[in-house]
Amino acid sequence: MAFQKPSHTFTKIHLKALHTNNIKILFTLSFTVFINMLGLAQELPTKGKTIPKSEPIIQTTRDTTLVIGDSLINPATNVKEQDSTLKDSIAPKKVFLENNVVYHAKDYTTFDRKAHKMYLYNDAKIDYGDMNITAGNIVIDYTKNTVYAKGITDSIEGYTQKPVFTQGNNKVEPDSIVFNTKTKKALIYNSQTAQGEGTVIAKETKKENDSVYFIKDAKYTTSKNLDDPEYYFKLRKAKVVPGKKIVTGLTNLFIYDVPTPVGLPFGFFPQSEKHTSGVLIPSFGEQNDRGYFLQNGGYYFAINDYVDLSVLGDYYTNGSYGLRTQSTYRKRYKFTGNVGLRYESLITSERGFPDYSKSTIYNIQWSHSQDAKASPNSRFSASVNLGSSTYYRNSLNQINTGAFLNNTLSSSVSYSKTFMGEPQVNLSVTATHSQNTNTQQINMTLPTLQASVSRIYPFAPKNGSKKGIIQNINFQYNLRAENRIQTTDSLFFTSAMFDDAKTGMSHSIPLTTNFKLFKHFSVSASTNYQEVWTLKTIKKYYDEVSRQFVTENVNGFDAFRTYNFSTSIGTTLYGMFNFEKEGKDRKIKAIRHVMRPSISYNINPAFDKYYDGVEIITADGQTQEDINRQYGTYTRFEQGAFGTPSQSFSSNIGLSLSNNIEAKVRDKDSTATEPKKIKLLNNLNFSTSYNLAGDSLKLSPVRMNGGTTLFKNKLNINFAATLDPYALDSQNNRIDKLNIKNGGSLFRLTGANLNASWSFSSKKSGANDRNKAGIEQNVRNGGRADDLLGVSEDFTRRNLEGDDEKEKSENDSQLYNYKVPWSIRVAYAVNYSNSRRQNEISSHSIMFSGDIQLSDKWSVGGSSGYDLKNAGFTFTQLRFERDLLSWRMNFSWVPFSSRSSWNFFIGIKSSMLKDLKYEKRKQPDIQL
Template sequence: MAIQKPSHTFTKIHLKALQTNIFQILFALSFTVFINTFGFAQDIPPKKKGIKPLATKDSVSAKVDSLKTRNTITAKIETDTIKIDSLNKKPKLLKDIVKYSASGYTSVTRRDQKITLYDNAKINYEDMEITAGVIIIDYEKNEVYAKGIVDSLNNYTQKPVFTQGSDVVEPDSIRFNTDTQKALIFNSRTEQSGGYIIAETTKKENDSVYFIDRGKFTTSKDLEDPEYYFLMRKAKIVPGKKVVTGLTNMFIANVPTPIGLPFAYFPLTQKRTSGVIFPSFGEQNNRGYFLQNGGYYFAVSDYFDLALLGDYYTNGSYGMRVESNYAKRYRFRGNLSFRFENLINSERGFPDYSRSSIYNIRWSHSQDAKANPNSRFSASVNLGSSRYYQQSINQLNASNYLNNTLSSSVSYSKTFQGEPQVNISLTATHSQNTNTQTINMTLPTFQGSVGRIFPFAPKGGTKKGIIQNINLQYNTRAENRIQTTDSLFFKKEMFEDAKVGMQHSIPLSTNFKLFDYLSVSAGANFQETWTLNTIEKSFDQATQETVITEKNGFDSFRTYNFSASLGTTLYGMFPFGEDKKIQAIRHVMRPSISYNISPAFNQYYDTYEVISADNLTTTEQEYTRFEQSIFGSPTNNYASSIGISVSNNFEAKVRDRDSTATEPKKITLLNNLNFSTSYNLAGDSLNWSPVRVSGGTKLFKQMNVNFGATLDPYALDSNNNKINTFNIDNGGSLFRLTSANLTTSYSFSNSKSKNDDDRTNSRAQEESRRSGGRDDDLFGKSQDFADKSFNDNEDNAEETSTLYRYKIPWNLRLAYAVNYSNTRRQNEISSHSLMFSGDIELSPRWKVGVSSGYDLKNQGITYTQLRFDRDLKSWRMNFSWIPFSANKQWNFFIGIKSSILQDIKYEKRRQRDRDL
């Protein structure tokens, strides 16, 4: 126990002693205090000083060199007789050098101790700089006065510009004290973090505090006549941090509005900060009043942020969203989103009352290519409830209402450099049909490969001939495949029917030239398949049904096949003359013929007996135990076929309209025109496969056209079944058209809107793309005008012209699709639709858009969205309307575009009114 402080002990004991009259007790307690103060308890006392050893002199004495002693100079310390002045020195008039200049003249008045600078005057002192028409320096009062100049036309020019550090103030006049650093600023204008402050009188207290009287705070670009502002009677400004004001209210076009507060706080910061996200208010018929998209934004760090948003309806429905973005330069970037909605329709007791829960998880991750060249990780996840985009009440999902598929993929790959090179990858995939609610997943898929090995290639030089080009490689693939439904997703039942398997393949191939013009390639492929899922079939005579028994255990089968192909390239030129508009047509044709052979693997097939209940006859049915395995089953049929294909490309040389051009212009007539068919050598009938035709081209530089058709050479009988008779021998044409399709898309606009880079549209398209929808606005545009990340383009300079409506920006996107089916003489158009989406600027700040279509087969208008945008300079007004469909709704928004005042808004939403 260490020494205690006497003050504490005396207080506790002696004050108690004053409450008694017994002197002996007081004396005893005082003695106790003395002991407690200087006593020790369970402590090691300090060690006593040890006995020092006696110092003995060395008997050998060291002699000092006499020469050194003589040359040694003794230093003397002399004391200054002049005493230090006890009075403090008078500080200098200026702490730094004052630099000044003027284009007109510089006048110095010694009597008034003033310096006058005229015309383009400039003064620099420490971190302060003032430029003005006239600057007067009063070095007696340590003040600087600056103002502008009135020219001959009575215009006030060369207004002062006061700069100190990062703060810039543009007043009509200013008085600045160089000693106290205080200033009086009249009619100033300053920019603070995207906002502008216009004040009649400003008092600069120091470098970080300003006080203003009757100031205006606005984000308008027009400071001469701002379309809106907040009038601040008294306010305090801390540059780069905040504006704190008393009574303030909004003025629109210099007209006061009742929108005001007894006090207000405006943040002024260049960094991302956390803060409240104000919700939107509205009403919905079958859910009541609501608060939507309200929450809190967390600026966690420079690499990561987090937003928590929520919705609430008075009938009990609610929703929540968790969104996060992360990035690290030169490493990776991504975003994560989780959305959950508990929806209650109508109210309890009504016949249309229902409740459901929907959710959606999205994750996108991309790795920078420079982070690691030998390994890569990426993710694109979009999974959740199958009916999420159809039932969601958030207007961000308006463009994804027609989504039929949700898909996800998370993969990691790594490359091991060497000879040969080894690649491995691990992938988890997910595919979900929103109509059937069927989900297919692989958790995970492993793939590995060893690079090509040329065992007979020379050590140096190129490989020539059939032997030197022989190469082989090794590939493997393993999967854990799961098929389930939306109701069993992420439950234990979904893993019960999982299928597991692994497939190994070793392809062996070679290639060589034949007669210098023909390219020949030949190869063989050996494949071994492992599986843990097999079946056994038997027949139940009582129920007259086939019983399938699933077995879990390791099993395998092996297959192999051979193939060869022969191809070449033919070039044709059809000249028409250089004086013609079309000078020549160039045709490139690539014919090829291939042969494939695969033996029958009957050793993997078994039989079971089927007994007929009518005549008790027994028949044998053949099956393979690998029928339901993950990679399919081996074939028990001998296959030998010849494949024929021809691909074509057509180009034209056209005389250029430009007379100065020396070369003709090349245009593409057909990007591709392909024909393919095959002949089955091992078949006993219907040996020819249908001829498949496909092609595509681009017209007018913006129009993509793709087409396809299937031509069957065989005829149909009276029951519309295919028979082994050619159609031409049955009284028909050479081929029978069984199916055809045509798709085309066209996008065009005038020159102004063609190059317009609208960040709002880009963000909406990215939102639709991440959700699995279209990014061309044909199904509508994803919009959330009050979103925290909403940001508009800078105001573009308007073109002026004396002509009325000389140019109106517009754009239009068209998509046309038709499908024809005639496999069994139905001769019908299976689908026929036209979709379009476009925007037009009626005026420089009015924009109207529509996304819709027409079903030409069913004679009806497809999913439609109407959009109206009004740019109010500092404000923006939007209206979006889906007039019909199960997702009919409208949304109205008006608010300030600036990010620092984005919560000043009005929003009205109405979704899915009750259908009576």
């Protein structure tokens, strides 16, 4: 690009003050007008065209098959030949300026015609194509085709309005710049250029073209403080390709201008703005019983903009190893999820020693959620967490620290669809998994099919509301089919796990109605018909040879049908206790008590026809009734998927009472016009039942539960108790005698529990947000949704997440906070058991966790608990974190327990330089 001289610009006229003669000017103008009106001139031919050398050739065409007639009938036409030299093969020369030049300056813009230079001063700006230069002072040299930009030196403010050079997506902020508009090369002095997550600070930069820069004596850092970065890599000579890479010669790390021995003879810094694949550098260390190790090394695959994949591995010199894959996928307005597969082969001691052992553990995690905008009538979701029962206890991966106490693993994958219409049909298919890590028992449904038809009101009016018993009659249809599998860890993923699978299908048609009675009572009545199908039943008989009962499986379709009836009546009672008096502004205005009593009645017939007696091969004269009396009866549906039909008739009356207590208090806000409502008791429920058809123990225990919140919903309290009206005999068994008639109280407390959780923090606290990633991992592992049992120690992963900048006021100190942010979470639980006169506290514990931000950069946290019954501390984890601006330092310590360990980490926050880290850990000695 070149700037055009003003002498070549015909559209601009430069005027100077002249001494003129008016008469001569008038004569000259008149003469000019006269000449323009009468004068003629020959037009020159357009460049690239030639004047024809001869007249056009006249061609006459004649059809030989016709009789020659008058030539006027078919007149000849003139045809001009195209000149072959019409297009010139030589390309025209480019104009001096390919784009419009827009320039502006606040104070002045002057042009020195003698030196052919233009000067722009104060807030100067030049726009040319995709190039933009802003500076305090800009000088354009037309003879050399250069632009020189620099700042303004002020005696008060110093050097201000430094140049900013922008071309495309590249932005450079130097002290001064010389740019050649013809060659598009530039010399840049003391520049700061953003490259990816970092910044290149160079004393001298040579811009070769739009995509290549050569720099000398430069610094590369991700620090926010570019005037005094806390660390940088010194680049003696380097080549920069913006948006792609930085290639440098000898480079080493400087911390606060102090050189360190951490360096390389040459370096490569990728600068891609897109996700790129690359090697993940492992960390190294030593473990007592497994030797030296390399951990978390592997490769990252940036498959596309929607899916990525990380493949990591660990290796120990004693032969142990681990493999992990993690993939995250996301499509906007469609779905999001992640998949993780983990496998570890653990070797303890050495082959030949008595304590030598080898085991393999694995874990599979999958989380998938569908955006609500993707499909309004269908939905697919998945939450999978399955694997070895001992995985979380024996895994060497630090990410599992907060989950090693998990007792259960659960999974669910479901798809549901709604078919709109009248009536509406809902369909869902679900596969579930539940695993007890202590007993290694696994229960699965592969799959569960559910279908339902929405309620149908056959007698409802087409318009208006439904009234009365008849109009409110409705029915619906429900279908549930299951294939249940019960297995263990050792048989998981083998064909043997399907041997004892239970398959069945349940159909139910409930018929209900409701109506008002005496305006204040709500009455509902329902009956339910159920039909259960199964493909496998059993048969029992007594074998005289082996002298034991034998159970045989009978394959084939079979079914049973049941029905029942229920009705209930309830109402709502309101009570108000007013404390207000004239002339007094009391804090408590009123207390409102809401009671909801209800009475229900249920009838469940006996279906004896589905019960058979045990078959005795040699009855020795005994009748079948005698045999049934001696050995009992059974139903062939005992091992079915949906239970068995009832053998005994029941007629129950149920009683329940729920309570809610609220208060109106004076609002602390003086501008409030209404009292403030607070909940004193969220709920307090009582329930029991009486079996009219029972022969003994007709009255069921009274169950009570309730809950409330205090201190502005920061303290949650839930409690429950069971009260038994019957007494115990000398063997501590329930007898058909009321406890009050046996010399005791009206009710006997057989069990109770209390749970309380308290979470409170300072107003400025955001300390718990640092544990958010670890808590999310705990939930994926099947653990608690808090940090009471510790959080993940995978500091490398946390390092990739970056660090959100916090808003700071001018008075915030980096050394000390006069208001220390803090947060504390406490959970308390106690259980009481007295069902057989044991009168004991079965469990009694307290758990607590907290974080304290001692300063803007220092934070301390921990999780622990105390078993009040056994007088001992539970799992304890202490956490320390130091924010080193561009770096992060973490230390985690588990001081005792079988998982005693510590982990120290320091590394750069930037994801591009995440491999520049130091990690040292002492892992627990796993007992297999």
